[in-house]
Amino acid sequence: MFEAYILPVLIFAVMGILAGVLLTAASKIFEVKSDLRTDEVNEALPQVNCGACGYSGCSDYAKAIVEKGEKTNLCKPGGAASAEKISSIMGVSADEAEKAIAVVRCSADCTSKQKSFEFEGERTCVNAKRFYGGMWGCKYGCFGQGDCARVCPSDAIVVKDGLARVDKSKCIGCGMCEKVCPNDIIEIRKAVPTADVLCRSKDMGKAVKAVCSKGCIGCKICEKQCEFDAIHVTDNLASVDHEKCTACGKCAAKCPVKVITISKV
């Protein structure tokens, strides 16, 4: 009875206690004093671990702020609120935190773009791209398989009718979707009032027309309409200079294919 049941328990209890005492003693001897502010800063961050700040996670960024004096306004998901909090912890003045937002630069849903073939593979954009550059006639646009929606930490992207759509009120501008999109159609830009050209096709107008009814044909009407020199057509594709654009809406009103949208926020 004693040898079979109690002794093993005793042996292990004594060994466990000895190990515990030894480790406690060692932790006192080899104690590393960490800056308490690191934890505080870390708590002020939203813990999305998106990597938009350029560090591998929120705790890494917190460490960089405290130890290397990194800027306090790099957190895109946290925005101004967390920048302010961190600045007050660190005792520095907060720089203006720039809010960013994701824009899907394609406006063609299933009804407006031509399909070249049926895609039967695994339903991811990366896979779709691998297969002859995608099943759509247009090789520049949205595949609609939702790689971006799957990585979005704030559920701001949904794919509806074969096109990814961003819910601007939910988007935190972390840029994870931008990184996974195999066609580079998602753009992260400052959340300012501006016009957006929702097309990435650099093909000639005729070729665009053949595969999509909502693609930029490079007609330059928007360029002529703009009073602020903010929109230009290069390589058959209009692009907006967000610094100059005032979101007046004249280009959008005249665009024959309606690929320009105006966002007021």
Place this chain on the structure above:
Amino acid sequence: MKSMLIILFSAMLTNNFVLSKFMGICPFLGVSKKLDSAAGMGAAVTFVMVCATLCTYPVYTFLLAPFGLEYLKTVAFILIIALFVQLIEMILKKKIPSLYSSLGVYLPLITTNCAVLGVTILNIDNGYTFGESIVDALGAGLGFTLALLIFSGVRSRVERADIPETFKGVPATLIAASIVSVSFMSFSGMVEGIFG
């Protein structure tokens, strides 16, 4: 003395834990990206192996075996290994923080590194004496370090090589590992031939 040398070198080369027994593959693949972290990891594993054997052998022979508690050796050994891993983690954090951060998660993972547990248990199973066990553990640790160092060199070449997209990353690394492992097979019989 001769038998000690045989044990040392066969643990290092012929019976290399990573390349011929396939134990401890996880840190082998995980930490072999950079030469200095590979060397640090090897040193840490060697330290844990020797220290753990220093403790596990007496614990087994004087505490467990006399009472017929051999069946508890795995649990007891893991406890002791965990203790040493914790210790080395604290020491590294204090003394060499750069190595501590480059080893990352692989340092606490030594706790469950089967190579360490494997050494302690195989020492018992092989019926080694205390001295032989220590030498075997040292040889196993040095062998692990050797494999890690060689492979970090191989890997830096593999990473720069122009390989087909499909094989990039882990597949190419695994293929390289198997080739290195084959090369270690050529040591078989050599150690006995030299010292025996």
